[in-house]
Amino acid sequence: MGLSQIKPEFVTVLAEKQVKSGQTVRLECEANTEALITMWEKNNQRLECVEGKHKITQDVKRCTLEIANAQEGDEGNYKLNLRNKAGSASCSAMVTVELNEWRTVEWKQMPMIENLRTFKIGDDKVSELRFLLYGPVGAGKSSVINTIKSIFERRQFINCLAAAESSKSHTIYYEKYSMAQGKFFPFAFNDIMGVEKEKCEGVLTDDIISALKGHVKEDYQFFSTHPLSKDSTYYLTNPSLSDMTHCLVNVIPADKLALIKGDFIGKMKVVRQAASRMGMPQVVFLTRVDRACPMTKANLRDVYKSKKMRNKIHECSNILGVPINCIFPVANYHDETGINEDINCLMLDALTKIVDWANDYVVKCSNKQVHVE
Ligand SMILES: Nc1nc2c(ncn2[C@@H]2O[C@H](COP(=O)(O)OP(=O)(O)OP(=O)(O)O)[C@@H](O)[C@H]2O)c(=O)[nH]1
Ligand SMILES: [Mg+2]
Incomplete structure (x- = not known):
């Protein structure tokens, strides 16, 4: 043959x-x-x-x-x-x-920590830059605060109660978490009740807008049934620039993007429009990246090499109408017990940028006030 x-x-x-x-x-x-x-x-x-x-x-x-x-x-x-x-x-x-890395991160935490430690706010009357965390129930808002506080405290911080998975918001009070250690790290994060899918549940849009404007006093308990009344003792009638939010941080879970739709996007858009009218910077923290992308879970440093994460960021930008360069994938401490420099660096990279943008907003507002006076 x-x-x-x-x-x-x-x-x-x-x-x-x-x-x-x-x-x-x-x-x-x-x-x-x-x-x-x-x-x-x-x-x-x-x-x-x-x-x-x-x-x-x-x-x-x-x-x-x-x-x-x-x-x-x-x-x-x-x-x-x-x-x-x-x-x-x-x-x-x-x-x-x-993919070639399409955004670079400095994977060394000390220069970023030092930069934030010595940060000077552009208006002496403002002692802390204030960030409001806003997003769906279980998005990781409280966990973001714990992660940032853990970075500055150099140990795991768990005081801001992060919840087990649920459809009801675990956080119901308006709480402020200051990062300040003496005169260093002049930043504060406000944790807020989550937005729920149903129309009548979760934090009300009016309350979020009041919080942006600085009308909500700490420890106010949110109700899904009625907004904070102007007659309430928790209503601050004449908020100063220090009481106002300086940057709106939308917290969105990367692994649940598909669930974010309808009513819910409508609510977020109203809040974002209010922030836009005030000229306030708005960013997205895309959390739970380890659940959304196996490549990123295996090595957090590959987050900006992962096509899956790039697609998630584009999808999030399309859903919420936020520009790509204002969307930051972040990982939170959730099952670790020790400190992880990669988790810290990814968060610090985002924090460094939003701190500058919040400060620009403070400077812009204080110039306007001087102008008006
Ligand atoms: N795997 C993983 N889990 C996370 C991450 N961030 C948060 N989680 C988990 O997601 C769940 C919800 O997190 P929370 O921080 O309580 O979310 P929240 O937005 O404050 O929720 P509410 O206050 O109920 O609206 C918890 O079980 C966290 O441990 C993350 O980056 N990766
Ligand atoms: Mg919470």
Whole structure:
């Protein structure tokens, strides 16, 4: 029997490839016989060879496909079909191309901590920059506060009660968590009741807007049934710039983006419009990244290399209408007992930016006040 009559089989098969963007992918395998007709496919379609990009070679029984300068578009399932008069065989492999890091983070915490420690607010009358955390129930608002406080205290902080998973908000009081240690770290975070899916539950939009304007006193208990009344002892009639929120932080769980819709987005838009009218900076902390992306869970430093996270950030931007550069994926302490520098750095990177933006807002407002006086 001539060689060409042997039914083709693979002696070695194509192997899955994961390469960095720009690298050359080399797919190769060996058949049991020569003089074969070969055909390469990509995603079940005949591969259209592009000069300078694809190079197909056949050296006796060895078949090779090289893909130069791999880019995202080169990803896919590559299949090699072998054929002769005696029969056919095929094998395939996935090619994935890692993204180049599309945002960089300084993975050293001390320079960022030092920078925040010595931060000077642009108006002497404002002792703390105030951030209001706002978002769905169980988004990780309280956990963000615990994580930031843990960074500054250099030990795990759990006073801001984070809850087990539930559909009802665990946080119901308006509480302020100051980061200040003496005159250092002049930042405060207000924890607030979560927004629930149902119309009549969770924090009311009017109350959030009152909190942005500085009308809500600490320890006020939120009610889903009625907003804070102007007659209440918890209503601050003439808030100063220090009482106001200086940056609205929308906290959104990356692993539950699909659940954020309808009524809920409507509520968030009203709040965001109110903040926009005040000229207040607004950002998104995209939490629970470890639950949303296995690559990020395996190594937090890959968060800006992960396509999944990039897609989540784009999806979040589309849903909420917040620009991409105002969306920060963050990880919170949740099951760790020790301090983790990567968790700290990702949070500090976001914090460093929002502190500057909140300070710009304070300076803008205090200039306006001076102008009016
Ligand atoms: N895996 C993981 N879990 C997180 C992360 N952040 C928060 N969690 C968990 O998510 C759950 C809800 O977190 P909370 O901080 O209580 O959320 P919240 O937004 O304050 O919730 P309410 O006050 O009830 O509205 C808790 O079980 C946290 O441990 C994170 O980055 N990764
Ligand atoms: Mg909470």
